[in-house]
Amino acid sequence: MTDTAGPPLTLALYQPDIPQNCGTMLRLCACLGVEAALIAPAGFPMSDRAFRRAGMDYLDHVTLARHESFAAFAAWREAAGRRLVLLSTKAAQDYRDFRYAPGDILLVGRESSGVPDAVRAVADAGVRIPIRPPLRSLNVAVAAAMVLGEALRQIRDAAGEGGEG
Numbered sequence: 001m002t003d004t005a006g007p008p009l010t011l012a013l014y015q016p017d018i019p020q021n022c023g024t025m026l027r028l029c030a031c032l033g034v035e036a037a038l039i040a041p042a043g044f045p046m047s048d049r050a051f052r053r054a055g056m057d058y059l060d061h062v063t064l065a066r067h068e069s070f071a072a073f074a075a076w077r078e079a080a081g082r083r084l085v086l087l088s089t090k091a092a093q094d095y096r097d098f099r100y101a102p103g104d105i106l107l108v109g110r111e112s113s114g115v116p117d118a119v120r121a122v123a124d125a126g127v128r129i130p131i132r133p134p135l136r137s138l139n140v141a142v143a144a145a146m147v148l149g150e151a152l153r154q155i156r157d158a159a160g161e162g163g164e165g
């Protein structure tokens with residue numbers, strides 16, 4: 001369930017390192033009606049069983065796809081014809097200036113090293129949340145929440161679903 005028309009957004013996690021961040025983002029997806037994609041390898045076991053053992057009680061409420069490699073993920077998204085929007089501290093475009101659309105896939109990098117250049121090269125767009133120098137980056141789950149919030153707001157406004165009530 002989302003409050004936007006059209007296919008849902010997807011939040012894709014590139015080789016996540018830290019299980020707590022992954023859990024936070026899966027919970028975010030569950031609550032916002034956004035699909036999740038996990039791109040292996042991760043720094044922790046990604047099975048349903050492992051998530052449940054770690055107390056991830058939102059698992060039943062999130063649509064979750066696991067991809068064994070970035071190549072597998074790239075093939076899946078190409079077949080689906082969906083745009084890939086990379087969240088990156090190195091992107092030129094301010095995340096508030098990008099026009100998001102239903103079905104977009106928002107990709108976050110791994111906590112330790114972001115994404116390699118080969119992944120950056122196949123993204124359709126890159127967006128950056130401006131932060132104060134000399135600080136380097138936000139927590140990945142915080143960055144995901146900010147950009148998802150903006151994307152959902154834009155899509156809702158474009159569908160004319162805003163207003164009071």
Ligand SMILES: C[S@@+](CC[C@H](N)C(=O)[O-])C[C@H]1O[C@@H](n2cnc3c(N)ncnc32)[C@H](O)[C@@H]1O
Pocket residue numbers: 086087088089107108109110111112113114115127128129130131136137138139140141143
């Ligand atoms: C902790 S950061 C990675 C830092 C890593 N050293 C790097 O150079 O990319 C993890 C992920 O969070 C997201 N992120 C963090 N801060 C961001 C920002 N200011 N703008 C856009 N994405 C951000 C990106 O997807 C990034 O790959």
